[in-house]
Amino acid sequence: MNDMEYIGFCPICEAPARFKSTEAWYREHLFCMSCENGSLPRERALASVLNEIVPDWRNRRIHECSPIWRGISLKLAREGSHYLSTQFFPEYPTGEIVNGFRNEDLQKQTFPDESFDIVVALDVMEHVFRPQDAVKEIWRTLSNGGVFIATWPISNRLVQGMRQRAIEDDHGQVKMLEPAVYHETMIGDGRSLVTVDYGYDVHKSLAQWAPFDVRILRFHDEHQGIIGDYTDVIVCRKREAESGYVRLIKKAK
Numbered sequence: 001m002n003d004m005e006y007i008g009f010c011p012i013c014e015a016p017a018r019f020k021s022t023e024a025w026y027r028e029h030l031f032c033m034s035c036e037n038g039s040l041p042r043e044r045a046l047a048s049v050l051n052e053i054v055p056d057w058r059n060r061r062i063h064e065c066s067p068i069w070r071g072i073s074l075k076l077a078r079e080g081s082h083y084l085s086t087q088f089f090p091e092y093p094t095g096e097i098v099n100g101f102r103n104e105d106l107q108k109q110t111f112p113d114e115s116f117d118i119v120v121a122l123d124v125m126e127h128v129f130r131p132q133d134a135v136k137e138i139w140r141t142l143s144n145g146g147v148f149i150a151t152w153p154i155s156n157r158l159v160q161g162m163r164q165r166a167i168e169d170d171h172g173q174v175k176m177l178e179p180a181v182y183h184e185t186m187i188g189d190g191r192s193l194v195t196v197d198y199g200y201d202v203h204k205s206l207a208q209w210a211p212f213d214v215r216i217l218r219f220h221d222e223h224q225g226i227i228g229d230y231t232d233v234i235v236c237r238k239r240e241a242e243s244g245y246v247r248l249i250k251k252a253k
């Protein structure tokens, strides 16, 4: 395939930019040529949504789990005035600094309630064993009105909500339920097991796991170089305490 190039505006650089790919698989190859170490479509999609829904994100308390060493994570770290990133090293105690990161298990965090206004997770949720627990914990650690903003591949119309590919028992032993699939990662041995497939109706599951209002935004935006497969951005907003479902009781005559 010939190299493909798009000219537009990068929501991470926040400047005119060129997006270039040497492969047809844009999800991993359509890089912004101006972003620090590049950026990929899903990362530009997340930045675009973040700029839109929390324009003052630079002043908010941000927790990013498993950051990447390019574009969006570097920008959040550099420009966010209250930015904290975590990684999970299961062999070390949580809540402590390991290899320069706060060590946290997303499914069982040591942060107090309402510690953050924004939680960011770029392609993390397909690698946790218990997404229900992770989502509950993200909800707990968000302030009222706070947002969980994330990307992960949502592909399977045949899966209802989610399908577990692998489980972990109480002793940390992993049992495969489906053939093993790995994604590249930036820590450990460079590969990360895919534990969960998410179905088309995952928005309902998210709202059941924690009282979030859920939006899933799917892009095709050549101007911002957001093209190709799995460009979805998942936005879960923690409801204000007083809003939500209210049961109406008929007045007795």
Ligand SMILES: [Zn+2]
Binding pocket: 010, 011, 012, 013, 014, 017, 032, 033, 034, 035, 036, 039, 071
């Ligand atoms: Zn850029």
